[in-house]
Amino acid sequence: MTLSHTNGPGRRGTSRIGALFAAPYVLFVLAVFAVPLGYTVWISFHRFYFTAPGAGVDSPWVGLSNYRDVFTDPVVGRAFLNILIFLVINVPLTVGLSLVLAAALNAKLPFRSFFRAAYYVPYVTASVALVAVWAFLFGSDGLVNHALGGLAPDPSWLVNTHLAMPMIAFFVTWKQLGFFVMLYLAALQNVSRELYEAAAVDGAGSVRRFFSITVPGVRPATTLVLIYAIITGANLFSEPYLLTGGGGPDHASVSPVLVMYQKGIEQGHPDFAAALGIVLMVFVLAISLLARKISERGE
């Protein structure tokens, strides 16, 4: 009986009201995402630069020329390699640490609220302030080098070609961890307590319970964490910009978004930046889909 209503006049009325309520958001999505994205694609196929109002400058079609420039620019290649280095370090660490910490913080611990807040503090603190802390710790004259003495790397952590990108990956892992712990904590609330009790009765230890109940139980959250961590990595800007002096040393920590900023804003080549942005978007989509396939395997 109820189903028949969905095809009647009442369904149509509901649809109209729904459309009306959805309209502002549809408008917002069109204005803020769809139109700029379309415009970016258009720019990427033209010789284009930003001009003053009414300048009347031609923007000729150049086909794939901007994309060719992007693919042949060695700095862009280095930036994508850096992102891969970042992802290889950051993503497994983020998923592993946040899940383990969330599982620990979900148990009945003394000072549990304090620990939950402590992990979350870096996430809500401005990157600029945290970068200052890391510079204090890992600068050539920093606390860590003082502690290491002769064992300190030379050149130091943040200006070392081999260490700069891993340092950024560790920094971002540490900074974002609280957010991912919160996601997992939320997901853990939906894992049935009875399963743990049943497993305990069957003699499963805590490690077995973790891998057999917790890990599969939070799989949707893991997919979300993976994709979000990948997107965060692909959008890296503040950290290499602030922590390693604008992508140095020798582009060792430059990221695609940093290159977009340098080319598009500093050097006035928005066409190159637009093409790079599209390439980056496709890259993120591909990696995210791959991550989703892997995380949902066996479901």
Place this chain on the structure above:
Amino acid sequence: MFRRTASALLALAMAGALAACARSGPDAVAAAKAHGPITVWLSNNAQEAAWGKQMVADWNKLHPGQHVTAQNIPAGKTSEEAISASVIAGNTACLVFNTSPASVPQFQKQAGLVDLDDFPGAERYIEARSGSLADQYRSEDGAFRQLPWKSNPVMILYNKKVFKKAGLDPEHPKLATYDQFLATSRTLVHSGAAKAAIWPAPSSEFFQSWFDFYPAFIAESGGKALVENGKPQFDSPAGRKAAAFWRSLYAQKLAPQEAYPGDAFGDGKAAMATVGPWAIAAYKDSVDWGVVPVPTSDGRPPSAVHTFSDLKSVAMFSACKNRATAWDVMKFATSRAQDGKFLAATGQMPLRPDLTGTYAGWFAKNPGYKVFADQTRRVVDVPNVAGSIDMWQAFRDAWTKSVVFGRQPVDSALRDAAGKISEILAEY
């Protein structure tokens, strides 16, 4: 219904986007003759802002119908980025009293600048105020799109107290030749008097070369610009010597490879700094300073040493509706009287011939500035060429790789950079 709503929304969004695209600026012919209120942007340097407010007050007292409002340049990573964004938005102030000559070709390409030659007598006025040095600030087509205003010739400022602590003579520092400079630097660092002999930012931003390589190259080459007649000049004996000198400083750990999070010279971490006369006001209460010219391989006398001008211009932007007033304000602000007030307020050097003669009284009272005033006679600026910022970025990339981090021999890095810059210049 939903389809109609969606279609209407799409049409609305597209109309909005098209309306945003169909922007228009003021009519250039009418604006060139129009008088009325204008806005000017000033650097956020405290002394400079104070001068600007006083200059504007002086103007407003004399011209009540053409009110001028002074504001600081909107915040951004650099003034140039903030100005570029406002050029695109069409809301630039009429005049910007802090325009970097390196950005002028880009602003010109964006159709953001007003051609000053359009105003009667403008070329004559600019040449009269800046003498032969004005020619460096013409665009490639020969037009003036900036009025040379204030120069901060880069010299070596040193901390006398630190020199004394290192056992060096603070009144007669040995800094004229590369060998002397390196020996003095070693003494400063190895004695523990300072963490660094000198600490310019080793980072990758395109403009950082203006404070390490470029002054050294200008001095070593006897006054050559990075690019002349469309050809890079630094892949030359002078360029190689200047770069090798800096490589020695980094290789011997006399200059750190890491950026200092603050002011290394002001904090006493570096014994020397490459700065202009703006630094005198900034350090007067904290550092007992001395000043010498940029070193050269053969230790030329100070009167023969050229350096980087680090000049800022006044430019008029195309969003300006009352350009006749703007031009009058430009002349008023760069008049002999206002230049004198600017010099007194900031210690920065208006780029005018015979500065020390014109403002003899002020220099007599402030002898510390005289050496900078003398240096303004031998300054070289960034080349006024299209693709300027790309060019500087290409140079900086080669510099950080080879000179700062030693990952490529200096000579081959300069050769590669010269090749890349030639390509950039040809592309434009």
